[in-house]
Structure formats: C-alpha cells, structure tokens
Amino acid sequence: MSLLPLPARAAWHRPVALGAAAAAGTALLAIGNPDTTHVPLCPLKAITGLDCPFCGSLRAVHSLTRLRVGEALDHNLVFTVAVPFVVVGWLLWLRRTVAGRPAPAPAPRWATTVAVAVLVAFGIARNLPAFAWLGSTA
Numbered sequence: 001m002s003l004l005p006l007p008a009r010a011a012w013h014r015p016v017a018l019g020a021a022a023a024a025g026t027a028l029l030a031i032g033n034p035d036t037t038h039v040p041l042c043p044l045k046a047i048t049g050l051d052c053p054f055c056g057s058l059r060a061v062h063s064l065t066r067l068r069v070g071e072a073l074d075h076n077l078v079f080t081v082a083v084p085f086v087v088v089g090w091l092l093w094l095r096r097t098v099a100g101r102p103a104p105a106p107a108p109r110w111a112t113t114v115a116v117a118v119l120v121a122f123g124i125a126r127n128l129p130a131f132a133w134l135g136s137t138a
Helices: 013-031 043-048 057-065 069-075 077-098 109-125 129-134
Strands: none
Touching (some): 013 057, 057 069, 057 077, 069 077, 077 109, 109 129
16 A cells, blocks of 8 residues: 655745734734733743843734834834834745745845844843833833
C-alpha cells in the first residue's frame, strides 16, 4: 500500500495565513479595548514594574484601529513607527509569492542586529526618568 504524497502548498499560503492571523488579532483588539478588558500583564512589568520594548503594543493596535495615531505613539513609539514598514514588507512578500517568485531572502544579519539593538535601547530608555515620556501609558 503506497501513500499518495500530499500536494505541495502554494508559496502564497504562508503570507496569506500570517495576514489572516494578524487581521484576526487586529479585529479582536478593535472590538475589545485592552485598557478596559482583562489583558494579561507583561511578565517583566508584572515582576519588576518596568516596561519591556513591547509594552503598550496591544493598546497601540487598538488606538490605530480608531485612527488615533498620537495615542498609539504614546502607548509604544517603536511599534507604531514600525507598523507601516511591516505592512509594506508583508505586501511585498505576498505580491512576490502570488507572482510565483520565490520568497524574499531573510533580512541580512546587520539588519537583524540593528533591530535588536534598537529594541534593547528603547527598552532601556523608556524606563529611565529622563525618558519617561517613552513609557507605556495606560
């Protein structure tokens, strides 16, 4: 008895699945306000009281779904600034795979290093008194 091989998934399935998951999460955050509904607290914030680089991202998404960009920037500056770049990158990935071309190469090592450095610097700066304005607002 031989098993028939499963058909290969089209390359565009990955960006579509990721886009659908992101859209579903965004819809949930558009409906439910993270300020008023119970959202699990960041473990770092729960233990230390410090904001991690991602603290405020859920509230920023909620604000962006209401086109309150200033409010989103106040919740998490780096996340809000990164959103357009992430969306454009996803659209380019989707376009490329739908056209039948191979997925783009992963980001170069230097870009990943820079991104991690920016997140670490932001995580430190937003917890310093001089940069309290970078902290996540509730």
